[in-house]
Amino acid sequence: MPLPDLDDLIAEVDRTCATAHRPGGQEQPDWLALLTAAAQISGQLQSLADDLVEDYVEHCRMHGCSWTDIGAALGVTRQAVQQRFHAPHKRYSPDTMTEALRAAMAHVKRAAVQNRNNYIGTEHLLWGLTVEDNSATRLLRDAGVPPERVHEAVAARLSMGASQAAERIAWTPYSRKAITLAEARSGAGGSDLIDCDDLLVGLAQVGRGAAAAVLTDAGFDAAALAV
Numbered sequence: 001m002p003l004p005d006l007d008d009l010i011a012e013v014d015r016t017c018a019t020a021h022r023p024g025g026q027e028q029p030d031w032l033a034l035l036t037a038a039a040q041i042s043g044q045l046q047s048l049a050d051d052l053v054e055d056y057v058e059h060c061r062m063h064g065c066s067w068t069d070i071g072a073a074l075g076v077t078r079q080a081v082q083q084r085f086h087a088p089h090k091r092y093s094p095d096t097m098t099e100a101l102r103a104a105m106a107h108v109k110r111a112a113v114q115n116r117n118n119y120i121g122t123e124h125l126l127w128g129l130t131v132e133d134n135s136a137t138r139l140l141r142d143a144g145v146p147p148e149r150v151h152e153a154v155a156a157r158l159s160m161g162a163s164q165a166a167e168r169i170a171w172t173p174y175s176r177k178a179i180t181l182a183e184a185r186s187g188a189g190g191s192d193l194i195d196c197d198d199l200l201v202g203l204a205q206v207g208r209g210a211a212a213a214v215l216t217d218a219g220f221d222a223a224a225l226a227v
Helices: 006-016 031-062 067-074 078-085 099-114 122-129 133-141 147-155 173-186 198-206 210-218
Strands: none
Touching: 006 031, 006 099, 031 067, 031 078, 031 173, 067 078, 099 198, 122 147, 122 173, 122 198, 122 210, 133 147, 133 198, 147 210, 173 198, 198 210
16 A cells, blocks of 8 residues: 555645635635644644554554564664553453454354455454344434344445454554443443444444544544434
């Protein structure tokens, strides 16, 4: 995948900055407005880059790499990498999930293993949620979105990797954020267990990633739902 070209990024700044071109046909655009838009896009790219590195740090830690080796790979000291990534990610055991979500998670892992992916992304989560009838598929129907269409759309985004099947597969940052949002939703509803509809809403609320894109294209609007 080619990296973004600088000219393309400049064009994106010009396209997204609504106030760049002043009314009245003035030749000079609003350069401060363009600078603000450029800074916002730069911040989004940096956040994306940070998430990418964090994802692979998580993989390395799961598979026994030392902080010294991780620091060397990143060109920094062990102390520096520990300070940046020392906080462990919360693990969600089956005990935190309803029986229906546990069943969906079996499909999630099957999707990752069958596609030889060494990660569980939002696309795997959404695929697993829409295999069988559950609170997520019912929520989609209530919102006027056929779950079968969502399942087919996200299946088209599953790509074949080259990894060997593993017992433990790390979740991507967007996937971890989605289940954190799901836990907050279930707690707000007075439940101690995360259900399928909670994770569906969490995937939509992340706002980024394959699952969020599929749900948006399908017309699913999590913001319009009552908590």
